[in-house]
Amino acid sequence: MTSTAAFAPAIEVEGVARSFGDVHAVRDASFTVQPGSVTALIGPNGSGKTTLLLMLATLLRPDAGTIRIAGHDPVADPRAVRQAMGWMPDVLGSWGTVTVRRALEVTGRLYELTPEQARARASALIELVGLQELADRPSRVLSRGQKQRLSLARALVHEPRVLLLDEPASGLDPAARVELRELVRRLAGDGVAVLVSSHVLAELDEMADAAVYLDRGATASAERVERSRAQVRDWRVRALDPAALSAALADLGIAGGASDHLGTLIPVAGEAEAAAVLARLVGAGVAIVDFGPAVGDLEHTFLDLARGAADPAAAPAPAATEGGER
Amino acid sequence: MNRSLDTLGTIVRLELQQRIRSTAWIVLVSVVFVLVGLVTALLWASLTAFGADVRDSAGIYSTIIFFVLLVGTLVTPAISGAAINGDREAGTLATTQVTLATTSQIVLGKFLAAWTVALTFLLASLPALLFTLIAGGVRGDTLAASLGVLVLELGVVAAVGVGLSGLIGRPLFSVVTTYLVVAALSIGTLIAFTLGGLAFQTQQTQTYISIDYSDGGEFDPETGLPVVIECLEPQVSTYSVPRFDRVWGILAANPYIVLADAAPTTFDSNGFPQDLFGQIALGVRSAQLPIESEVVYDECGAALAGDPSLGYPYETPEQIFDRTVPSWFVGLLIHVVLAAAALWGAIARTRTPAGALPTGSRVA
Incomplete structure (x- = not known):
């Protein structure tokens, strides 16, 4: 990481809006996330968290506003953003007939790692998320919590500098939640900018340095947050x-x-x-x-x-x- | 370039791994293998019983090729028709799209994988095809043309299926639509051809001049004709005749006819096609023959000249082939354009970051 990148915000969102027909999922979102920090994205169901994350993850085009991920615009240069960003979706999809190890290897190959790099990375990630015993089983046999771990591992395959986690803790048992929290803190310690969305606030309290409140598609201003804290x-x-x-x-x-x-x-x-x-x-x-x-x-x-x-x-x-x- | 082919290969392998390694698939391919074997054995037995010569293996070969086309077009929509929207519903499309793989690579990879799966049916019938080749009678050019067109046509169905799965939100609808496209090309063209021909009817005047058999004279024992040939008055009648020559072009878009018309056929000594390719192609070739508004059957004049059968103008299939035009490349071009358009549309519709989304769908 260059020194300029270390000081610039890893995620910059300014005035972003996105609607689907007459449903205004995100109306006006603005916030920044610094490298090496964990930011919680908080909001009730239907407040636009997932839509916002999809825009950050280069999957949706914002109707208005600008987004910079590691300095790149997801609309103009999605490839550069994808190289720097890992995304763990709220929908748990996995290639059912493919083994856990193979799924991670394939993801590594799709991130243009060499076969040897992809194999090594898959082994390291399996250990990191604790799926050793299931590594050579097809991923359809995984439980919800195990799929969650696989999904997290997949987001980390290319060692992203920006990590977007959409409801990462749902379905995890208490021990796994603690592990997740420690992993997220460790990644932040290594300089990764993490944005975590959740509506389970107790767990975010323990891992987040900062919070972005999203309500009906708009981020709450810093003053309002300050006022309510006092x-x-x-x-x-x-x-x-x-x-x-x-x-x-x-x-x-x-x-x-x-x-x-x-x-x-x-x-x-x-x-x-x-x-x-x-x-x-x-x-x-x-x-x-x-x-x-x-x-x-x-x-x-x-x-x-x-x-x-x-x-x-x-x-x-x-x-x-x-x-x-x- | 190398790197992008690498990614494409990864996607193709992933798709194959997901679709081909299921027990159901192995069962299906085995069933095709057994069916093709049975068809070959039965055809062989029945044709040998008729005392036909070894050239009949051309007939068996062509039958197997059509059988593979039938099975392939029946099964490929099911494999390819949910390739993209099925992944979207399973939540695995977006996780692939956030990697460095481009939308074109993802869509083309799925197409190549679906094509490969369709070709496993050809693979399952390979032993039977080899048998007919060893038995002899299949011409090299027929072999190349029929296999080439079969492989391309299966690719077209795979491309249409993958394309529609990107253009239509719900997997069930895209699979059904793919089947409807296949049915429109295979059966719809036949219906349109028949109805079109019947719609454009024309009046044809037929004049028939026959020999007078009723005057009680002597008959020649060899020819069965009266020794003294006398002609009756010409009988003139008018019929409505369907103008298939105006609508035969519709048949050019039929995949079976493309295959039949593309494969050079073998004719026997009487000018009849020896294989199924020629017999089916004869249909589209005969339809090209123009309808004349006046036809004269002068049996009597021909008898006076020596042979009454000359009064009925007759052409062997070989002669019809020789004076009509092949149309398979037009049909194949239409199919390839259709396939390319479907794939292009799917790429445009699946591209991220997504702008407008189809109603009721979500990107991830």
Whole structure:
């Protein structure tokens, strides 16, 4: 990688729109992804995530706006983009009668590796995604999670500098999710720019450095994201003695919310206030065993933005584009 | 160039690996092998029973070639007709399109693979074909022309199938449409030819001058004619005759006729074609003969000249072949253009990044 490429954003999206007939799948998307970072692409079902990724993956032509992947335009020079970009689709297709190893070798050959390179790369990837035992079985016998791993391996065949992952964790068991997270972090550590779409926000919280919120085909502006992050949100607090906790909360004048076996929810505005509340509770002698945000950062922002979009005062809502994900 | 052929080869191998390695396919090819063997054995037995000479293996050879064309055109649409949209539905098209393989390479690779699969039927009938060749009687030029056209025609069906699978969204519809194209060429041309010929009828006046057998004179025991030949009054009648000579061009687009017309045929000593190629080609060649508005059958005048059968103008098939024109290259050209157009359309429609998508379809 040249030094100029290292500093330029690996993915640049500016004002991109794409509609299918009268369905406006993506209306106005703008964001950048830096090399060596993991960016989460977050949005509800039908918000245009897959359409946006298809445009980044050189498969769909945007109606408006510009896209640069590793400095190349996917419409003008798809070959250069394909050389630099790996794409893991949300649809799990595999050549059913072809073995896992052969599928990866063929993909390598289609990326113009020599037969020896393709063989070596296939073996390395099989090990990387943990499909050793199934390597010589036809891919139709794979389970959903195993196909998911094969799909990820296929996206990595040509060692791309930009990785687009569309719902990579769906169908994976918890152990495989942890492995996926570690793999994605390792790739980012090697300088790969990763864009991950998902609506399972908890797992993205742990792997993403940045987030792009997509709602009804438009990316939320940085200010809106900032505003919603600063808002009052629920923190969950759990003590050894719930009765002592509620008494202490009452003393502090904090209205405790619903209580359950996981603890009590209390409204807190920002992390500074959270730290102060914790200090006062501990100071009051309550034995706190658990204290933290009730929902992850991404989820909180996501839900808040979704609420904001539904509120006509916050955002002049356009005609609904439900079902426009494709 | 080398690299792009390399990629094309990878796609062809991948396609073959997916389609040819199924048990169903092996069963199907074995069935064809057995059927062709049976047809050959039965034809051989029946023709030998008629006491025909060894030249009849030309007849068996031509029958096998037509059989392979029939089986090939019946099965190839099923293999090729879902090549592109089937992959799209299975989610394997887009993952191939994001690699460095171009759309042209993907479409052409699928076409070459489908063609190869269609040719396995020819391979299955190779033992029977070899048998007829060893038995003798098949001319070298007939062999080359018939095999060449058969291979090309199977390629045309494969190309039309792959092309339509790129142009039509749903696999079922593209397979059915491919079958309809094959049926239109194989059967539709025959129907159009027949109806067209019947639609353009013309009046033909036939004048018949026969010998008077009724005056009770002596008959020549050798010829069966009266010793004194007297002519009756000419009888004039008018008929409506279909003008097949105006619509014979429709038959040129029929793959069976292209094959028959392209293969040089062998005639026996009476001028009759020895193989199925000649017999089928005779159909399209005879249809070219112009219809005369007036025909005179002067049996009596011919009898006076010595032989009454000369009163009926007769041409042997060989003579008809000699004075009519071959049309197979026109038909073959039409087919090749159709195939190329289908493939070109599929490439244009499948190209990424995709602009307009067919309604109801998705790129991945």
